[in-house]
Amino acid sequence: MSWPSWLPLRETLRPLSAYGAPQVPAQASLNTNENPYSPSPALQKAITDAVAKVAADLNRYPDRDATVLRTKLATYINERSGTGFTLDNIWAANGSNEIIQSIFLAFAQGPVLGFTPSYSMHPLIAKTTGAQWIDGKRNPDFSLNTQDAVTEIIKNKPTLTFITTPNNPTGGAVSIEAIQQLADAAQSVGGLLVVDEAYAEFSQELSAVTLISKNPHVIVIRTMSKAFAFAGARVGYLVSDVAVKDAMMIVRLPYHLSALTQAAAQVAIDHRAELLGGVSTLIAARAELVDALHQMGLHTIPSSANFILFTGFKQDAPQLWSALLEKGVLIRDVGLSGYLRVTIGNEAENQLFISALKELI
Numbered sequence: 001m002s003w004p005s006w007l008p009l010r011e012t013l014r015p016l017s018a019y020g021a022p023q024v025p026a027q028a029s030l031n032t033n034e035n036p037y038s039p040s041p042a043l044q045k046a047i048t049d050a051v052a053k054v055a056a057d058l059n060r061y062p063d064r065d066a067t068v069l070r071t072k073l074a075t076y077i078n079e080r081s082g083t084g085f086t087l088d089n090i091w092a093a094n095g096s097n098e099i100i101q102s103i104f105l106a107f108a109q110g111p112v113l114g115f116t117p118s119y120s121m122h123p124l125i126a127k128t129t130g131a132q133w134i135d136g137k138r139n140p141d142f143s144l145n146t147q148d149a150v151t152e153i154i155k156n157k158p159t160l161t162f163i164t165t166p167n168n169p170t171g172g173a174v175s176i177e178a179i180q181q182l183a184d185a186a187q188s189v190g191g192l193l194v195v196d197e198a199y200a201e202f203s204q205e206l207s208a209v210t211l212i213s214k215n216p217h218v219i220v221i222r223t224m225s226k227a228f229a230f231a232g233a234r235v236g237y238l239v240s241d242v243a244v245k246d247a248m249m250i251v252r253l254p255y256h257l258s259a260l261t262q263a264a265a266q267v268a269i270d271h272r273a274e275l276l277g278g279v280s281t282l283i284a285a286r287a288e289l290v291d292a293l294h295q296m297g298l299h300t301i302p303s304s305a306n307f308i309l310f311t312g313f314k315q316d317a318p319q320l321w322s323a324l325l326e327k328g329v330l331i332r333d334v335g336l337s338g339y340l341r342v343t344i345g346n347e348a349e350n351q352l353f354i355s356a357l358k359e360l361i
């Protein structure tokens with residue numbers, strides 16, 4: 001992109017382009033790892049009622065510490081992982097992307113290490129916040145090589161090390177034992193280990209939140225956008241030691257999380273049984289989709305998330321991506337040559353994807 005000469009855009013931003021998957025209408029939108037199930041009419045009403053209540057007070061700023069929401073999030077995490085967190089171990093923001101940005105703002109004074117391919121916003125936020133990003137490598141099958149990762153940490157002495165588990169866009173999860181080894185390495189160089197668990201609820205692995213009490217330098221990022229089927233509301237959060245949460249309060253913008261968002265998210269957490277009800281259906285559909293892809297002679301990367309990275313088709317990835325879109329199926333070209341990523345949708349969307357793909361390969 002060429003910027004006008006009068007625009008004093010920071011030099012480091014000039015070569016960058018804006019992040020964003022194409023947002024185009026399609027019969028099956030399987031490109032951004034959203035949950036295909038919309039809230040039930042009863043839940044829609046509960047959210048509307050809660051929002052109507054706060055509407056009367058919109059002349060006032062919201063609770064800038066989102067105390068009720070953070071307490072509910074702590075309860076949810078404790079329920080799932082048998083931990084003993086309180087609101088003092090939780091920070092919430094407008095999507096986990098904002099959480100990632102706040103982590104960079106607070107802590108990225110030294111190099112930041114991540115293992116690519118992984119979530120592309122980690123290096124992009126590094127660039128926009130002026131941090132030095134180091135690309136660590138993965139195995140050729142995209143799994144994380146724990147020994148190599150430990151070596152990279154010791155060699156580069158990063159202030160922040162990012163891992164994503166299950167990883168986006170490849171889908172593989174990292175065991176809790178491996179995460180502990182990475183945490184030990186990060187601690188030995190005086191850094192923090194940031195574990196992005198946006199897809200945790202789709203995985204069988206133990207969450208890294210279980211490490212925090214003994215490893216205060218471990219930060220876990222979670223979101224309500226995926227398993228919780230709440231992407232439109234924009235709620236992400238972190239689980240951490242109290243000191244990390246306190247640092248988040250230094251860099252947050254005042255009143256960053258609107259009263260409307262807080263009210264809606266509180267209702268969503270109260271209805272978590274319903275919202276998370278789709279997770280087991282999506283895990284079963286993931287297995288069916290993997291089978292269908294294998295029957296077509298395609299290869300898949302083992303996934304513990306709500307998407308599958310696949311390869312083995314004869315076209316190049318952008319060609320197949322466009323041909324699928326012409327048939328009403330929007331998936332994701334993640335920029336990995338020869339690979340495409342498909343999000344698990346509802347039954348009709350998955351069937352449309354499979355039948356369209358069969359006609360093309």
Ligand SMILES: Cc1ncc(COP(=O)(O)O)c(C=O)c1O
Nearest residue numbers: 095096097119168198223225236
């Ligand atoms: C690994 C990972 N982290 C974070 C996010 C950001 O999610 P959100 O900002 O919707 O919470 C995503 C979104 O796709 C993701 O894949």
